[in-house]
Amino acid sequence: MDRVKARVGGRPPLSASKGPAFPSSRPLWAPSAFHVMAKPTGAICNLDCRYCYYLDKKSLYPDDSFRMPEHVLENYLRQMLESQTTSVVRLAWQGGEPTLMGLPFFRRVAALAEGFARKGQRIEHSLQTNATLLTRQWAEFLAEHDFLVGVSLDGPRAQHDAYRVDKRGTSSFDRVLRGLGHLRDHNVRYNILCTVHCANESQPLELYRFFRDECGAQFIQFIPIVERESTDSGVRSDKVTDRSVTPEGWGRFLVAVFEEWLSHDVGTVFVQSFEAALASWLRLPPAICVFARTCGNAVALEHNGDVYSCDHFVEPRYLLGNISETHLIELVSSPKQRLFGEKKRSSLPRYCLDCDVRFACNGECPKNRFISTPDGAEGLNYLCAGYKAFFHHVDGSMRLMADLVRAKRPASDIVSIFAKSPRNAPCPCGSGIKTKRCHGS
Numbered sequence: 001m002d003r004v005k006a007r008v009g010g011r012p013p014l015s016a017s018k019g020p021a022f023p024s025s026r027p028l029w030a031p032s033a034f035h036v037m038a039k040p041t042g043a044i045c046n047l048d049c050r051y052c053y054y055l056d057k058k059s060l061y062p063d064d065s066f067r068m069p070e071h072v073l074e075n076y077l078r079q080m081l082e083s084q085t086t087s088v089v090r091l092a093w094q095g096g097e098p099t100l101m102g103l104p105f106f107r108r109v110a111a112l113a114e115g116f117a118r119k120g121q122r123i124e125h126s127l128q129t130n131a132t133l134l135t136r137q138w139a140e141f142l143a144e145h146d147f148l149v150g151v152s153l154d155g156p157r158a159q160h161d162a163y164r165v166d167k168r169g170t171s172s173f174d175r176v177l178r179g180l181g182h183l184r185d186h187n188v189r190y191n192i193l194c195t196v197h198c199a200n201e202s203q204p205l206e207l208y209r210f211f212r213d214e215c216g217a218q219f220i221q222f223i224p225i226v227e228r229e230s231t232d233s234g235v236r237s238d239k240v241t242d243r244s245v246t247p248e249g250w251g252r253f254l255v256a257v258f259e260e261w262l263s264h265d266v267g268t269v270f271v272q273s274f275e276a277a278l279a280s281w282l283r284l285p286p287a288i289c290v291f292a293r294t295c296g297n298a299v300a301l302e303h304n305g306d307v308y309s310c311d312h313f314v315e316p317r318y319l320l321g322n323i324s325e326t327h328l329i330e331l332v333s334s335p336k337q338r339l340f341g342e343k344k345r346s347s348l349p350r351y352c353l354d355c356d357v358r359f360a361c362n363g364e365c366p367k368n369r370f371i372s373t374p375d376g377a378e379g380l381n382y383l384c385a386g387y388k389a390f391f392h393h394v395d396g397s398m399r400l401m402a403d404l405v406r407a408k409r410p411a412s413d414i415v416s417i418f419a420k421s422p423r424n425a426p427c428p429c430g431s432g433i434k435t436k437r438c439h440g441s
């Protein structure tokens with residue numbers, strides 16, 4: 001406590017509520033590092049995106065203020081920093097819309113985190129935001145603390161405004177671009193998070209080029225929107241809403257962006273799905289949970305300290321506990337959470353177990369596994385057809401890039417391999433097409 005006080009200087013003292021101490025011995029199954037998606041405003045947001053899966057989580061906390069109180073914030077930061085054994089600790093803030101907490105809250109986050117950090121621990125902050133509330137002052141703060149800011153943007157105006165609207169149903173596009181402009185003006189590190197749905201799945205190149213050329217994005221994340229319909233009795237069916245991306249459309253989208261990226265941007269633009277795929281072809285663990293073999297190392301923290309198994313499973317039956325009563329490391333390494341994580345692998349249908357691209361796909365996220373396999377078994381991923389098409393398409397190029405990386409060459413050398421291939425020889429990407437009609441064209 002004294003050390004913390006000494007380092008935080010003139011900041012308000014820590015609250016009286018100390019919360020649970022780190023267990024006397026580290027739990028047997030505790031991961032060395034894990035990810036927490038912290039939601040300081042719970043499900044509260046200033047926008048009303050039509051496909052948002054989180055807004056209705058408000059009903060879990062009736063009559064609540066939806067603001068993370070000081071003692072929860074302190075407990076969280078202390079427990080998070082105590083729990084990680086890696087030198088870099090990532091603190092990720094999400095929502096709802098986290099910037100609704102205001103700048104003073106995040107100033108307190110930065111100061112407290114620094115105070116709780118042990119010797120040798122480095123903190124990396126990240127913030128996922130709709131960017132509409134960002135101002136010059138925000139950008140100065142984010143730059144000063146080297147935040148990585150994820151900006152939710154679904155493409156040019158028409159595609160973005162299809163579903164990303166405010167409470168009055170009006171456009172958010174100009175406000176997002178204004179916020180993004182503040183980030184760019186202050187050299188804040190940012191990436192683009194684009195959801196892919198029925199209103200933009202058929203314009204992959206328009207979207208990708210907009211992000212790359214007009215937004216100056218070097219890191220782009222594409223997330224498929226899969227919304228299940230509910231029956232009258234509230235049970236989720238295997239039908240999806242009209243807004244959802246189609247499996248085939250998702251596959252075509254990824255393939256089209258991949259080809260553009262391969263031709264122009266390997267090594268300069270980072271597309272999360274492609275980086276994850278390359279890791280799989282290198283037989284390394286992918287950096288995103290959806291393609292990992294198991295889940296369990298990415299929990300969600302609600303504003304009141306409740307911890308859930310995953311951001312996509314914020315439901316009473318996936319509640320692990322509250323950090324005001326049980327230390328975060330015990331929640332993350334609890335038998336309940338291990339079971340949740342292991343189930344991703346153990347529930348795969350035979351169809352997936354026999355699949356030639358399972359090493360890269362791993363059945364994707366369990367939340368999307370609600371259709372049947374061709375032989376009638378349950379638990380196939382709704383997006384399966386798209387992923388199969390994508391992973392088969394990239395196989396040859398991924399093999400080449402993986403070979404380059406193993407040979408300690410940059411993956412971007414693939415462009416010169418295509419250029420040097422004789423024009424009438426089969427393209428090195430393995431398509432079976434002559435180079436001049438494939439990647440040499």
Ligand code: SF4
Binds near residue numbers: 294310364366
């Ligand atoms: S349930 Fe889905 S989002 Fe959650 S950790 Fe598993 S793969 Fe990731």
Ligand code: SF4
Binds near residue numbers: 352355358363
């Ligand atoms: S591509 Fe389809 S069959 Fe193969 S692992 Fe993924 S979901 Fe399963």
